[in-house]
Amino acid sequence: MGLYQQLQERQERNMPLRVGVVGAGKFGTMFLAQALRIPGVHVVGVADLRVDVAKSNMVYAGWSPDRLEAASLDAALQSGTTHVGEDAMAMIDHPGVDIVVECTGNPVIAVDHALAAFAAGKHVISATVEADAVCGAALVARAEAAGVIYSQAYGDQPAMTVELVDWARTCGFEVAAAGRGHKWKPEYRFSTPDTIWDFWGVTPEQAERGRLNPKMFNSFLDGTKPAIESAAISNATGLNAPTHGLSYPPGAIDDIATLMRPRSEGGVLEEAGMVEVISSFAADGTMIPNDIRQGVWVVVKATSDYVKNCFEEYMVSTDDSGLYYCNFKRFHLIGLELGLSVGSVGIRKEATGTSKEFRSDVVAVAKRDLKAGEMLDGEGGYCVAGQLRPTRISVPMRALPLGLTGDIKLLRDVPVDTILTYDDVEIDESLNAVKLRRECEAMV
Known part of the structure; x- marks a missing residue:
């Protein structure tokens, strides 16, 4: 039986898959635009630090404002509407949510969300593939130990x-x-948020209309x-x-x-x-x-x-x-296709892609001459770009993962086109993302 028919049956039995979405940016909004038309799926909650922006994006994507005004997750469950709030952890922990869709794009935060979901017995579909690159195999191991699923997001490549x-x-x-x-083109390695739209082939007007994030799109280009x-x-x-x-x-x-x-x-x-x-x-x-x-x-x-x-x-x-x-x-249609992951995880109990091992890595490479004391600005920014390497090379050289370069301090100068290492930066070993990264490195 196909997923759509099984979702229809869940709708008829009033037993929808209950979903919580963390992050109502581009990917999250694309899924939310389609979720209105998917039977057997109830988006119980949407969590975003910018509640007004999240609601605006959802209305822009076709939601009626009255469907967004549930005062709480409990009220949303009772009425079939959606609660939009800023407390992601409260939504993840709520017993009325079965599946957490993580699409913040921030790997450090995404790891925290995933671990909280596992502890609460929730499946996670992660559109934050950056977290997968940093420590995906460790996240999968944690999910399996908790008896839940950690899945890549269908629609993403x-x-x-x-x-x-x-x-x-x-x-x-x-x-x-x-x-x-x-x-x-090779010169794209040095692209910044200031150059992205000319390189990408989108006008500033189109970017504004689509509410496109220049840093996010620059991470594609560079x-x-x-x-x-x-x-x-x-x-x-x-x-x-x-x-x-x-x-x-x-x-x-x-x-x-x-x-x-x-x-x-x-x-x-x-x-x-x-x-x-x-x-x-x-x-x-x-x-x-x-x-x-x-x-x-x-x-x-x-x-x-x-x-x-x-x-x-x-x-x-x-x-x-x-x-x-x-x-x-x-x-590929990005978040517009995420319903396949929701159905697969919620009904078939199958991930749509999962990191079985730590075979490949993404290392941070300097886009320009970097100076001691600077703060790195992460993916798609002005300081570093990510390059693929086998872990048999990256781990022994202590290469700095691209996903851990957000808002961390450089301890020494790094020349342009050089792979950064842990010795070049201040690393907070207390972060869950760093702890799971260490678990992955031990697998190599």
């Missing part, structure tokens, strides 16, 4: 790529590579978010990170099968079984038609002449050897 990899392996294919697309999402894919699927980080080979959708082969077979991979990101810019800086910038993909290899012949007989588009085939979703 990691969960959608994990789905493609699962499809490939379940069908008996060998996975050569998997990943996402990106609009990439390579941080592709690195974070690639780490999440790697840790969920067992695919490896490139030794020196993502290489962003340019190509159209029809080029991916050719590119994503080992170098020994004419591709760009150092070995089979990797994560990578495909650039939508050609070497001369022009946009490539039929690009995968907003999508995800998996490349599989035929492991017998029979399967290779089947590709040919059914006119499948492959590389020139006829062995490699790319399956893809050209677009």
